[in-house]
Amino acid sequence: MSIASQLGPVSRTGPGSAPSPAAHELTSHRPDRVATWSTVYDDPGWGDPADDPAGEDPADDPSQSPRPRAAPLILLTPGPLTTSDRTRAAATFDLGSWDAPFAALTAEVCDRLTAILERGAQDYVCVPLQGSGTFAVEAAVRTFVPLGSGLVVVSNGAYGDRIAAIGRAAGRPVAHCRGAWDEPVDPAAVAAYLADLPAWYGHVAVVHCETSTGVLNRLEPIADVVGQSGRELLVDAMSSFGALDLPAWHPALTAIVAASGKCLEGLPGLGFVLARQGALRAATGQCDSLALDLADQRAYLERTGQWRFTPPVQVVAALAQALVEHAAEGGRAGRLARYQANSAALADGLAGLGLRPYLAPDCQAPIIHTVYPPPHPNWDFDRFYHLVRQRGFVLYPGKLTEAETFRVGCIGRVDPDDLRRAVAAMAEALHLMGCPNGGGRED
Numbered sequence: 204m205s206i207a208s209q210l211g212p213v214s215r216t217g218p219g220s221a222p223s224p225a226a227h228e229l230t231s232h233r234p235d236r237v238a239t240w241s242t243v244y245d246d247p248g249w250g251d252p253a254d255d256p257a258g259e260d261p262a263d264d265p266s267q268s269p270r271p272r273a274a275p276l277i278l279l280t281p282g283p284l285t286t287s288d289r290t291r292a293a294a295t296f297d298l299g300s301w302d303a304p305f306a307a308l309t310a311e312v313c314d315r316l317t318a319i320l321e322r323g324a325q326d327y328v329c330v331p332l333q334g335s336g337t338f339a340v341e342a343a344v345r346t347f348v349p350l351g352s353g354l355v356v357v358s359n360g361a362y363g364d365r366i367a368a369i370g371r372a373a374g375r376p377v378a379h380c381r382g383a384w385d386e387p388v389d390p391a392a393v394a395a396y397l398a399d400l401p402a403w404y405g406h407v408a409v410v411h412c413e414t415s416t417g418v419l420n421r422l423e424p425i426a427d428v429v430g431q432s433g434r435e436l437l438v439d440a441m442s443s444f445g446a447l448d449l450p451a452w453h454p455a456l457t458a459i460v461a462a463s464g465k466c467l468e469g470l471p472g473l474g475f476v477l478a479r480q481g482a483l484r485a486a487t488g489q490c491d492s493l494a495l496d497l498a499d500q501r502a503y504l505e506r507t508g509q510w511r512f513t514p515p516v517q518v519v520a521a522l523a524q525a526l527v528e529h530a531a532e533g534g535r536a537g538r539l540a541r542y543q544a545n546s547a548a549l550a551d552g553l554a555g556l557g558l559r560p561y562l563a564p565d566c567q568a569p570i571i572h573t574v575y576p577p578p579h580p581n582w583d584f585d586r587f588y589h590l591v592r593q594r595g596f597v598l599y600p601g602k603l604t605e606a607e608t609f610r611v612g613c614i615g616r617v618d619p620d621d622l623r624r625a626v627a628a629m630a631e632a633l634h635l636m637g638c639p640n641g642g643g644r645e646d
């Protein structure tokens with residue numbers, strides 16, 4: 204039974220006999236995204252309407268909030284992201300977790316997630332896990348790195364640093380190979396680092412797209428040096444899976460960790476690990492956590508068709524719909540093409556505003572951009588954020604400690620026109636703040 208045919212409740216939300224979700228999404232995703240029930244709510248405490256006559260609403264009454272806005276917010280963040288109405292609609296039905304259709308839905312979601320790996324996919328199984336992406340990263344560390352064995356973390360950003368923190372919290376000796384945040388991981392530096400470590404540091408972990416900056420780490424040469432050193436690679440592909448190519452076929456790769464709410468454009472709340480079958484079998488009984496034991500989670504799923512603990516049924520149903528839309532868009536390559544177009548529209552627009560990117564273009568992933576604010580005394584991120592939000596776009600603060608930056612995502616159910624409109628909103632906000640183009644002083 205296909206995912207689409209199991210999403211009976213979704214078709215009930217459509218007018219009359221709805222077309223298949225895939226067909227509908229292909230023809231037009233934007234009208235679909237702004238269905239009437241898809242409302243967002245103003246936060247009456249945010250922003251000073253006097254700042255922004257365009258956003259002022261004299262009928263604003265905080266006691267009546269939340270108040271539906273005319274148009275939905277577009278989330279230009281690392282997640283949660285803007286999703287299609289059909290994906291959200293799939294989450295509006297009660298589902299029994301022990302009901303056979305839900306077991307079939309889980310199985311098909313797992314199959315589809317594994318297939319996204321393309322070359323090498325046949326060697327992997329999918330282990331879905333309740334919780335956000337960090338839970339799945341911790342599960343991978345606790346499942347694959349045996350107690351008493353060491354973990355090498357190669358990091359060039361906050362999410363890599365988080366893996367090191369997870370390893371330490373899990374009581375694994377961590378060797379932390381840190382690189383500059385504005386550059387991709389250097390495989391030669393990793394090779395040199397690994398050469399000096401004892402063999403009992405058996406696993407290496409790295410982030411594919413470092414969402415804290417948007418820098419892309421090229422996995423194949425990293426996997427090469429990890430494999431040559433006789434170690435296994437764990438990859439945090441949270442913000443890249445579903446859009447960027449992953450060398451799953453590489454023999455050094457043991458596990459790939461991702462989540463429902465990023466490039467797959469599902470709702471947040473579900474992590475998953477694509478695990479090499481042999482490695483997962485070998486890890487049986489070695490996890491030092493009950494809830495995060497991926498080998499047990501998968502074995503139970505295979506034995507019973509069920510999850511071990513209460514599954515996020517609505518999130519799974521939404522992911523099933525999101526995967527239908529992913530396939531309809533042309534799978535990973537199709538999604539990447541749209542994100543590349545989004546990223547180019549964003550980069551052009553920001554350059555037009557005179558805003559400087561943090562990263563060089565050759566290491567910028569088409570996922571999220573880190574931008575320096577204008578070097579102007581009137582700059583104030585909170586005010587900028589609220590002014591842009593009043594115009595319908597949610598931005599994200601930067602994660603750098605040494606310099607002020609902010610981030611603009613280009614993933615989710617958005618297209619290049621959305622990014623261009625977001626840039627126009629930023630231009631208006633800068634104008635209202637008295638920060639002229641490029642941040643230089645106005646004559």
Ligand SMILES: Cc1ncc(COP(=O)(O)O)c(C=O)c1O
Nearest residue numbers: 281335336337362414439441442
């Ligand atoms: C690369 C990467 N790793 C890990 C995480 C953590 O995921 P979560 O916030 O869902 O726990 C994120 C979140 O954006 C991420 O981008």
